[in-house]
Every structure is written in structure tokens, then in C-alpha cells.
Amino acid sequence: MIEEIRALKEEKNAVILAHNYQIGPVQDIADYVGDSLELSRAAAATDCDVIIFCGVDFMAETASILSPQKTVVLPASGACCPMAHMITADQLREVKAAYPDAAAVCYVNSTAEVKAESDICCTSANGVAVVNSLDQRQIIFVPDGNLGKYVARHTKKEIIPWTGYCYVHDRYTPDEVREARRLHPKAEVLVHPECRPEVIDLADYAYSTSGMGKHAQKSIASEFIIGTEVGMLYRLKKENPDKKFYPLSEKAICENMKKTDLGKVLLALQTLEPQVKVSQEISNKARRSIERMLAVK
Ligand code: SF4
Numbered sequence: 399m400i401e402e403i404r405a406l407k408e409e410k411n412a413v414i415l416a417h418n419y420q421i422g423p424v425q426d427i428a429d430y431v432g433d434s435l436e437l438s439r440a441a442a443a444t445d446c447d448v449i450i451f452c453g454v455d456f457m458a459e460t461a462s463i464l465s466p467q468k469t470v471v472l473p474a475s476g477a478c479c480p481m482a483h484m485i486t487a488d489q490l491r492e493v494k495a496a497y498p499d500a501a502a503v504c505y506v507n508s509t510a511e512v513k514a515e516s517d518i519c520c521t522s523a524n525g526v527a528v529v530n531s532l533d534q535r536q537i538i539f540v541p542d543g544n545l546g547k548y549v550a551r552h553t554k555k556e557i558i559p560w561t562g563y564c565y566v567h568d569r570y571t572p573d574e575v576r577e578a579r580r581l582h583p584k585a586e587v588l589v590h591p592e593c594r595p596e597v598i599d600l601a602d603y604a605y606s607t608s609g610m611g612k613h614a615q616k617s618i619a620s621e622f623i624i625g626t627e628v629g630m631l632y633r634l635k636k637e638n639p640d641k642k643f644y645p646l647s648e649k650a651i652c653e654n655m656k657k658t659d660l661g662k663v664l665l666a667l668q669t670l671e672p673q674v675k676v677s678q679e680i681s682n683k684a685r686r687s688i689e690r691m692l693a694v695k
Contacts, residue, residue: 589625
């Protein structure tokens with residue numbers, strides 16, 4: 399199957415992107431492994447005709463927005479991010495009407511329609527810098543309430559967070575952190591900013607997945623407790639074979655991220671279906687929010 403995938407990838411001039419939360423065999427076959435924005439930028443920079451995006455719906459949409467001339471395929475049809483769907487463009491318009499002086503910032507984990515309705519996007523890595531770059535004092539932050547609260551603690555601006563959440567990160571508890579530390583007293587605890595504030599308070603660092611990757615490589619520590627989706631541990635172990643990584647919880651599994659397997663990647667290359675397309679009008683507006691974010695240093 400791997401040989402067939404490689405041959406078809408050449409034939410169709412395709413690039414395979416895999417999010418850090420994908421299963422190991424999918425990460426191994428991919429040309430790029432990373433977080434959603436790193437992957438979309440990588441895809442936009444290549445001269446491929448086809449993007450096979452092993453991830454969830456909003457990521458494939460973002461790739462399509464940044465590369466409208468390319469064919470974007472999401473191998474696992476129906477792989478969606480529940481958090482991205484916790485706010486609609488209509489709901490965001492209502493909040494904007496209630497806070498007319500506020501800027502609207504949306505996490506990239508959002509639908510194309512919500513990105514189009516926002517002033518600027520952000521990632522979990524650059525949320526604070528994006529918010530601080532804006533002139534407005536009040537900031538509507540959607541859809542992730544936990545990330546909104548994290549940003550609020552690191553800026554002087556007034557953050558108005560939406561109430562969305564990632565069910566994978568939101569269910570970590572302080573007791574799990576305490577227990578993991580008891581079991582692995584020498585390990586550094588790295589958690590994602592999508593976790594609850596009381597969990598972040600007990601960790602050593604809060605990082606995006608790309609930040610976790612960089613930290614694990616440069617840290618002098620040799621053991622780490624990882625508070626994000628368990629797929630990330632595959633990449634961390636592969637890149638740091640001499641270090642040890644423990645999941646903060648074995649139950650931190652994003653079901654939608656696990657819907658992609660090699661069979662679906664092969665089928666996606668054979669059929670170039672199911673494709674993800676964003677209408678030109680939405681795409682143009684959403685691209686403005688993404689490009690504005692990319693300009694923030
Ligand atoms: S891990 Fe959370 S934020 Fe990421 S795709 Fe799954 S539900 Fe969405």
C-alpha cells in the first residue's frame with residue numbers, strides 16, 4: 399500500500415500533509431508533519447497540484463484558502479473538529495454587534511465562514527502576539543474559551559472569550575497532572591493552551607504542538623509529560639529517540655483525527671475525493687484574516 403501511495407503521489411503531483419495528531423503510519427508516509435498552519439503554509443509553498451490533507455475539515459479548508467488553485471482532498475470524509483463548529487458566522491456577527499468597538503480574533507481551528515467574519519486569525523503559538531498587535535482594547539476571541547483565557551492572562555487587553563472548547567484538552571484535570579508528576583518526578587510537564595487554566599497552572603510550560611516539538615529538542619530534561627493529543631507522542635519519540643515521553647492521559651484521543659488511515663490515503667489519491675472547496679467570496683475574506691496574522695511578527 400505504501401508503494402502504491404508513493405507511486406500515485408508522483409503521478410498526480412500530490413503532496414501529503416499529516417497533522418501531529420495523526421496515527422504513526424500516516425505521519426510516516428507524509429511529506430510534512432506539523433500543526434495546521436505549518437502544513438497549510440508548506441502546501442502553499444510547493445508546486446504540487448494536489449494536497450492530501452490528513453487532518454480535519456478546517457485544516458483542509460485553510461489549505462484551500464491559501465492555495466485556491468490546488469485540489470485539496472480530505473481522505474477521511476466527515477473528519478471534523480467539533481470545536482471549530484461551536485460558533486457560526488451568524489453567532490459571531492451577533493457578538494460583534496454587541497461589542498462594536500472590539501476586534502474579532504479567531505483561532506485557526508474555526509470554519510472558513512468564521513474566519514471570513516473575523517478581523518484576524520491566530521494560532522495557539524501566536525495568540526498573544528496577534529492580540530497585542532491590534533489597536534482595539536476589546537478583543538472578541540473565538541471559538542476556544544480556554545485559549546481565550548490563556549491569552550487574557552498574558553495581555554493587558556480585555557478579552558471577550560467565546561465558550562467553545564476542545565473536548566480532548568478540556569477534560570484534563572489538575573489531579574491528572576499531580577498523579578503524572580508523582581509517577582514521573584523528573585519529567586517536565588508540557589501542556590497545550592487549549593487546556594483549562596487550572597491545568598496550565600500546574601504545568602511547567604504551555605506550548606502549541608510546534609512549540610512542544612522545539613522545546614523537547616532543546617531542553618536538557620530527558621523525560622516529559624505531554625498534555626496534548628496522544629498522536630503528538632509518536633512524533634516526539636521519533637525526533638528524540640534518547641528521551642522519554644509520557645502522555646498526561648492515555649484517553650486524550652481526538653476521534654476525528656484517528657479517522658484517517660493508509661487505506662483512505664490511497665483511495666484519496668486514486669479518486670481525488672472527497673475534495674474540500676471554499677467559495678471564492680468566503681475564501682477571499684478568510685484569506686485576508688489569515689494573511690493579516692502571518693504579517694504579525
Ligand atoms: S484535538 Fe481538539 S481542537 Fe484538535 S481537531 Fe480534535 S477536537 Fe478539534
